[in-house]
Amino acid sequence: MLSRSAPRVRSRDFYSLFRSACLQQIRLHGQSTASPRIFPPTINELAAAPLPEDEVTVTGWVRTVRKLKNVAFASVNDGSSGANMQVVLKHDQLEGLTTGTSVQITGRYEQSTKGKGQQDRELKASNVQVLGASDGETYPMQKKYHGAEHLRQNAHLRPRTSSTSALLRLRSKTMSALNNFFDTQSFTQTHPPILTSSDCEGAGEVFSISTSTSSPKGAKDKGGFFGHSTYLTVSTQLHLEALAHGLGRVWCVCPAFRAETSLTNRHLAEFWMLEAEVAFVREQGELMTLTEEMIRHVAKGLLENPTAAAELAPYASPTAEGNDTKIDLPSRWRGLARDNWTRMSYTTAVNHLQHAVSTNLTSFKFPPIWGHALQSEHEKWLAGEFVKGPVFVHDYPASLKPFYMLPSLPSNTVSEGATVACFDLLVPEMGELVGGSLRQHDAAALESQIEKAGMKAEEMAWYVELRKWGSVPHGGFGMGFDRFLAYLGGVENLREVVAFPRWAKHCKF
C-alpha cells in the first residue's frame, strides 16, 4: 500500500520542515525569528506536505460516511480548508460516526490506492475516538442541501458547513493580503472610534447608544453615560482624516453601522468597512490607482492560490442570465487582475448611457440624465456591458455627493463648482464597490460647504480645525468590506459572507 512516488519523512523531520516553512514566511516580514508551531499540522497542511513516515493524529468533524462491503470511508474536515481528509475505516471503527461527529483519528497517511475517487491521499485509521457525538436525527446541519434562510437561522452552527467556512476563510485570506499590501505601501493601520458624537454622512440612519436600564450600575447617568447623544459610527472617514494629518497614510478595517430599513441583500445594519486616507494627494487619480492596486493585489493572490477557486466555486451564484451556469470566479478575478482599468467622468458616463438608449442598444427603467444619480441598472450596464470590467466613474455633480468633497478642477465641459473631485468604482453585476474623493482642505470653503449642507457648524468645528493649522491636500476612499468579499466569492447576498449577519429584525444570538 505504501506509495513509491512520494518520499516519506520521519515525524521529527516533518515538524522541522514545517518549522522552517514558517520561519521563512516570518523572516521576510521583517522579523528574523520564527515562533515554534504550537498545534499539530492541520488537514490542509498535511495534504500539502511530504507524506510522513510515522502515524499521524488528526482531529475534525465527520462530513460524510460511506460504507462499502469490506471497508468504509469517512470525510473529515477540520476547518483548515474546503478539502476533507479521506479516512479509510474498518466496519468496527464506524460506531458513532455520523454527520457532525467530532473525532480524533490516528493512522498512516498514505497515497491512495487506485479507484477511490479524486482523493490522492488517505488516512488508514488505526485508532478512532469519538470526541463529541452528533445525533443524525436532530442535527440541523445535515449533509443534504439547506436553504440560505435555514442556515442563517442556525448561524451558530453555520461555520460547520462547507459554504460558510469557505467564505469565512476567504475573509481571513483577504484580510492578510490587505495587511500585506498596506504594509508595503507604508500605511499605518489604525482603529478610529466606533462611538462618536459626529454623524459623518448626515444621513440620519444612525443607532444611538444608552446604558441599559436593566443594568445594575449604569442607569443613573443624566444625559446618558457620555453626557450627550452618542452614536455608532456610520463611517470612520472624518476621524481617519484627523489621523492622516499626523501619520500621513492611514487605513482601517472597522465595523460601521446603519439603521437601514431597506431589506436588500446588499445592505446590513452592521458591516465592515475598509477605509484609507492619504495626506499630500492632489489628484483623485492617485486614489483610483491606490484602489486599483489594492484590489488587484487581492485578486492576484486568489489566482495564485492553488485551492481558492475550487474551494469557492460550488457556492458561487448563478450568472445573471438565470441559467444554471455559475459565476466563473477565476474569470472574475482575472478581470480585477488586469492592468489599466477604464476611467471616465460622470459626464462621459451619462453620454454613453444616453447614447446606448438612443441607439436602442439597451433600455433602462430610469432615463440617464445629467445631474441625477446613476441607478444600479446604469452602473451594472457600464461595468458589465459597456466596459466589461471594473470602471472608475469620476467627477460627479456636487449636488449628489456629501458636503466634504473638493470641487473639481475647472474644465471645458462642466461649469466651475458643478462637480466634485470624487470617484466610484463600479464592477460588473454588483455596481458600486468603492467610493472615494479628495476632501475640501480649505477651512473657509469647508465652512461654507457645511452651512450649505444644512449641518450644524458647532458639531463640525473640530473637523474644520483640521484645516486651520497645517492643512494639506488629501483624500481617501471607503470600500464595503463584506461587499468586496461577496464580489470575490461570487455570492449575491452579503449575509452569506458574514458570520452573524445583522439587519432589521435580525439580531439573533
Added chain:
Amino acid sequence: MLSRSAPRVRSRDFYSLFRSACLQQIRLHGQSTASPRIFPPTINELAAAPLPEDEVTVTGWVRTVRKLKNVAFASVNDGSSGANMQVVLKHDQLEGLTTGTSVQITGRYEQSTKGKGQQDRELKASNVQVLGASDGETYPMQKKYHGAEHLRQNAHLRPRTSSTSALLRLRSKTMSALNNFFDTQSFTQTHPPILTSSDCEGAGEVFSISTSTSSPKGAKDKGGFFGHSTYLTVSTQLHLEALAHGLGRVWCVCPAFRAETSLTNRHLAEFWMLEAEVAFVREQGELMTLTEEMIRHVAKGLLENPTAAAELAPYASPTAEGNDTKIDLPSRWRGLARDNWTRMSYTTAVNHLQHAVSTNLTSFKFPPIWGHALQSEHEKWLAGEFVKGPVFVHDYPASLKPFYMLPSLPSNTVSEGATVACFDLLVPEMGELVGGSLRQHDAAALESQIEKAGMKAEEMAWYVELRKWGSVPHGGFGMGFDRFLAYLGGVENLREVVAFPRWAKHCKF
C-alpha cells in the same frame, strides 16, 4: 558637500530598488507579484535607502525651526517615523515656516556636513512651498510640553505630536506582527458580531442600542430596530466558540464595550480586544504556550526593529519608584522575549503571597486568602517582585470565574470542582494582561453551570447547542489590546494609546 562615503543612485534606480524590496516582502507572504509603489518614498524610507543622485521632493509638517546666522534648519515630519528630516534652508526660504505648517520641499538629500547635531543626512532645500499655514499664536499643539489632558482635549490634532504618533505606529506594527503570527499558526481571522442579544459575561455594564429618535426614518419600530433588546458586545468569546467549532482555530481583534463607571487609567468604555479560540485543545497549558509565543513574537519584532526603542523611549512613564528614571523599554521587551515563562497555580500563588506577608518580605492592603480574588497589588508583586517577569497563574477557584469554564482535573491539593482550568497572565507593573480558559464542552454540565450562575437558559440555548452536536474540547483567551500596547510602550494610561479614547463623560468628536 557631496558625501564620499555613501554611494548615490539615480532616481530611476532608486524607485526600482524600492520596488524590489517590496516585491521581496510580498513574495514570501505567499504571493509572487508585488504591487507597484503608488506614493513617493516617505521620510523614513529615504533615511534608510541609499542616497538618491537626483533631487527629491518630500512633504510633511514642520516640527521646529532654528535660525542661525547664515543658514536655518527645519525639522520636518511626515508621520512615517519618529525621526524628523533635517532640512537646510536659506533665510529667504523661511517665510511661513512655523510649527505645524505643512510643506513641500524639493532639494538634494545629502550626507550631513559635520557639527550639525545627530542628523547624519539632511535635505538642502532648493524649493520650499507652504501647503497649509499654521498660526503659531493659536495652534494648540505648540512645540512646548503639553499635559496629557490638553492633548486629549485636542484628540483631533493629537496625531500630529511625536508621542501620540509614535504610539499609533506601535499599534500598527503590533497589528502586522499579530497578523503574521496567527497566519503562520494556521488561524483564521474572523469578525464576530458587535451587536448582540447575548450578554457574555453577565456583568451588566452593557450599552444598549436604539434607533435615534431624531432620525427621520428609524423612529417607528416597535421593540426597536431588531425587535428586542440589543447590546454592544462586551466580549466576542461566545461567538468565537461557534466559529472555532467549524474553522478550528480562530482569532480576532475587535472593539468591545463596557459602561464602566470606574475612572481608572486602565479602563475605557470602548476598547479593542484580541481574542483567540482553539478547537481540540485539552490542556490550558497549550493555550498558555500560544499566549506566550504570541507575545514573544511581538516583543522580538520590537527588539529587532532598529528604531522602535529610540522612537518610543521619550514617552515611557517614570518607573514605579517615582524618580525621574523612565521605564526601560528594551529591558521590558527582553523580559517578554525570554523563554519558558513561569507558571504556577492560584493555590501556589496564594501560598507565596501568604509566605511573603508572614516573613515580612512585603505587606499588602488586602490579605491574600484562598478563595478571594487576587488584588492588583498581589498580581504586581507576583510578577514584579517575586518572578520578576511574566507569570501565568492557573486554576483559579470556580467561584471567582465566569460560568463557562471547565472544572480543573482532580488534584491532591484542591477538591474536585473547586477550581477551573483557566489562567491569567500577569506582567510586572501592570498585573493582568491576558485571561484564558478551557470551556465546558459537555452540554449537560454547561446547562447546570448556567443555572448555577443565575443566567437565563433560553438566552444561552444557542451556546449550549454548540455542545449538542460534535462538541469538542476547546478553549481560548482574551487580551486587552490597548492594555498590551500600553505595556509595550511603557505608558501608564490606556487613553494615550487610543486615537480617540472614550470613557464616562468623554466622547468628544
